[in-house]
Structure formats: structure tokens, C-alpha cells
Amino acid sequence: MSWLILVGAGVLEAVWATAMGKSEGFTKLSPSVVFAVAIIASMAGLAYAMRDLPIGTAYAVWVGIGAVLTVVYAMATGEEAVSALKAMFLVMIVAGVAGLKLVH
Template identity: 75%
Template sequence: MSWFVLVLSGVLEAVWATALGRSEGFSKLVPTAVFGVAIVASMAGLAFAMRELPVGTAYAVWVGIGAVLTVAWAMATGGEPVSVAKVLFLVMIVGGVVGLKLVH
């Protein structure tokens, strides 16, 4: 259950990071509200997962999922250019996250 919650929390990290970017310094209501809800839920899920998972592993997985999804979403929506190098490095992050799960 902790791993499921941790992955969901990592997805929510990408949601709040994207919403933060779209809030334009908290001047837009909807993205700001999405940011607030998503960051609280994401942190709560991370805290829940850390009850059973080591802090370092849980945090690295949470950040890795959030970072990869945030960049992938930005590339998919045209907010960030796509390059072979970026995709390769994102795959490396995913490999690290999977590796942490396998050795836990």
C-alpha cells in the first residue's frame, strides 16, 4: 500500500508543479487552487509512505516520479522542447526509481 500511495503522491507532485507554473505567481485562481490541493495531498501521501519506507528511498522515488512527469507533460504540451538527450536522461531517472523499488 505504501508504494501505491508513494507513486500517487509522485503524480500529484507533477500536478502541483505544473499548476504552480500556470498560476503566474499565484495570480490565477484555478491553478493556485489546484496547486494548494495537490501539494497538500502529495505531501500527505509522502508522509504516509514514509511510515513504512526509508526516508531516502521514498523521497527519491517521489521526486523522480514528479520530475519525470512534469518534464514529460511540458514536452507533450509544447511547453518545453523535446530532445533525444532529455528523453535519455528521463529514462535514466525512471531506471533509478525502478532500481530503488527493486532493492527495497
């Protein structure tokens, strides 16, 4: 169960990171509210998962999921350029996160 909560918290990390960028320094209400709700839920999920998982593994997985999804979303919406090198490095992050899960 902790792994599922951790994955959900990682997804929410991508949500709050994207919302923070869209809030324009917290001057736009809707993205600012999404940011606040998502960061609280994301941190709560990370904290819950850390009750059963090693802190280093949980944190690395959480950050990895959030980082990859944030970049993929930005590339899918055209906010960030797509390149083969970026895709390769994102795959490397995913492989590292999967490796951490395998050795846990």
C-alpha cells in the same frame, strides 16, 4: 500499499508543480487552488508512505516520479522542447527509481 500511495503522491507532485507554473505567481485563481490541493495531498501521501519505507528511498522515488511526469507533460504540451538527450536522461531517472524499488 505504501508504494501505491507513494506513486500517487509522485503524480500529484507533477500536478502541483505544473499548476504552480501556470498560476503566474499565484495571480490566477484556478491553478493556485489546484496547486494548494495537490501539494497538500502529495505531501500527505509522501508522509504516509514514509511510515513504512526508508525516507531516502521514498523521497527519491517521489521526486523522480514528479520530475519525470512534469517534464513529459511540458514536452507533450509543447511548453518544452523534445530532444533525444532529454528522453535519455528521463529514462535514466526512471531506471534509478525502479532500481530503488528493486533493492528495497
